Amino acid sequence: MSAKVLVIAGDFVEDYELMVPFQALIAMGYEVDAVCPEKSKGDTIATAIHDFEGDQTYTEKPGHRFTLNATFAEVSPDQYDGLLIPGGRELQST
Numbered sequence: 001m002s003a004k005v006l007v008i009a010g011d012f013v014e015d016y017e018l019m020v021p022f023q024a025l026i027a028m029g030y031e032v033d034a035v036c037p038e039k040s041k042g043d044t045i046a047t048a049i050h051d052f053e054g055d056q057t058y059t060e061k062p063g064h065r066f067t068l069n070a071t072f073a074e075v076s077p078d079q080y081d082g083l084l085i086p087g088g089r090e091l092q093s094t
Contacts, residue, residue, distance in 0.1 A: 003081040007034040008072075012087065015047035015063030017086035025084075033070035033080075040071040048088060 005025055009018050017032075025032045036045050047063030077083075 003032045004079040005082040007084045012048045013088035015049045016050040
């Protein structure tokens with residue numbers, strides 16, 4: 001049985017911080033479940049790419065639509081051997 005890793009992410013997560021570890025862990029034989037609060041398996045989340053333009057400034061560009069492969073409400077921490085929480089930004093409502 002392979003080790004299991006839980007990934008908790010949300011809309012506008014940093015694209016590379018989600019996509020690269022997710023794919024690398026799978027390539028190394030881990031079972032990886034990616035979830036987002038209030039979303040279900042098959043739903044997607046938006047990712048963002050922050051591109052440094054120089055002089056300590058950056059722009060935010062749209063990344064991929066990442067498809068979740070598990071449902072947040074159905075996972076239990078005791079089912080997993082590891083946890084990954086990628087960075088990003090929080091969408092503020094006004």
